[in-house]
Amino acid sequence: MDFGIRGKVALVAASSRGLGRACAEALAAEGADLVLCARGEQALRATAADIRLASGVRVVDIVADVATQAGIAAVLSAAKREFGRVDILVTNGGGPPAGPFESHTPEAWDAAVRTNLTSVVELVRGVLPGMRERKWGRIVNVTSIAVKQPIDNLILSNSVRAAVTGFARTLANEVAPHGITVNNVMPGYTRTSRVEELAARTATLKGTTRDAAFAAWEREIPMGRLGDPAEFGAMVAFLCSTHASYTTGASIAVDGGWIRSLL
Numbered sequence: 001m002d003f004g005i006r007g008k009v010a011l012v013a014a015s016s017r018g019l020g021r022a023c024a025e026a027l028a029a030e031g032a033d034l035v036l037c038a039r040g041e042q043a044l045r046a047t048a049a050d051i052r053l054a055s056g057v058r059v060v061d062i063v064a065d066v067a068t069q070a071g072i073a074a075v076l077s078a079a080k081r082e083f084g085r086v087d088i089l090v091t092n093g094g095g096p097p098a099g100p101f102e103s104h105t106p107e108a109w110d111a112a113v114r115t116n117l118t119s120v121v122e123l124v125r126g127v128l129p130g131m132r133e134r135k136w137g138r139i140v141n142v143t144s145i146a147v148k149q150p151i152d153n154l155i156l157s158n159s160v161r162a163a164v165t166g167f168a169r170t171l172a173n174e175v176a177p178h179g180i181t182v183n184n185v186m187p188g189y190t191r192t193s194r195v196e197e198l199a200a201r202t203a204t205l206k207g208t209t210r211d212a213a214f215a216a217w218e219r220e221i222p223m224g225r226l227g228d229p230a231e232f233g234a235m236v237a238f239l240c241s242t243h244a245s246y247t248t249g250a251s252i253a254v255d256g257g258w259i260r261s262l263l
Contacts, residue, residue: 004242006031010088011079013066013123016043018192019142020092022233028055030237032088035079037064037071058082066093066119067111076126085134086127088240091120091164092142095194096156098201104156112156117163128175137180138240141168145186145255153205165251172249181248183239188255189217190227222257 010027014020016038024034028051036051038044041063048061062078064071079086096112097104120141131137143161145151150158165184172182189195199213206213218224232254238244239252253259 001243003030003237003240005088005237005240008032008087008240009035009079009083009085010090010240011035011037011075011086011123011127012090012092013075013119014038014092014094015090016040016047018194019187019190019229019232020090021047022229023090023092023140023142023236024233025051025054026230026233026237027088027090027240028057028059030241031055031057032240033058033083034060035075035083035086036061037066037075039063039065066123067115069122072119072122072126076123079127085130087131087134087136088138088140089123089127090140090142090236090240091123093119095144095198096154096160098153098198099155100153101155108156112160113163116157116160117167120164121167124171128180131180132175132178135179137175137178138244139168139171139180139182140236140239141165141182141184142236143184143186143251145188145253145259147184147186147251148253148261149259153201169249169251176248179245181239181244183244183248184251185232185236185239186251186253186255186259187232188227188253188258189221190229190232190254192229195226220258221255225256227254227256 010032012024015024015036048059060082064074093115146158147162199210202213
């Protein structure tokens with residue numbers, strides 16, 4: 001199946017590793033040129049080089065922290081300078097620290113909001129005018145299964161990801177007449193460094209091991225295993241395709257059946 005996005009320009013935030021990298025790889029495999037950004041230069045450069053070699057698309061990589069206005073400005077400026085436009089935006093940010101409510105300072109809440117909500121709003125603000133003008137655009141936000149079924153000990157993520165969902169669902173209706181879709185994809189437990197960190201934290205809190213933490217999660221997942229980042233990237237790429245032109249305002253789980261709700 002041809003996704004119809006060859007030659008489109010995709011900006012993927014926090015894309016040096018994990019889910020962000022998987023999204024970038026899936027889009028590049030469909031022929032989209034890329035603007036990648038991340039805070040860690042070494043991993044970002046390596047990812048960009050790997051994708052160029054594997055897919056042959058043009059890849060611009062910018063070391064930037066999208067939790068800051070300066071970082072957002074740098075990424076948007078690079079996209080405009082190198083390509084003149086952004087057709088596809090995939091927002092993504094590192095997960096906030098785990099812990100109960102009373103363990104998080106006001107500064108921790110502020111950091112979570114800037115990383116996972118403000119970055120989304122400001123990246124959308126930067127690309128939306130061009131999408132409106134061209135009457136075509138795809139915005140996909142990486143959120144979490146926690147927005148439908150909150151996860152214990154992740155109060156920061158549960159709260160801020162839910163705010164992104166409200167933002168996206170409202171925006172979707174506003175921009176639908178302009179050929180722009182806005183969707184969220186909710187990753188479940190997936191083999192990434194973030195989940196490795198959560199497993200270590202869980203093991204410490206419960207006095208057990210990381211392997212025991214993974215085994216407990218796998219027992220909760222109907223498919224009996226954690227996801228692979230490529231499986232998540234494939235869903236994001238489809239939502240960015242021409243075939244998904246009538247899907248907007250949705251929050252789609254890629255979780256092996258972990259969420260138990262009907263809707």
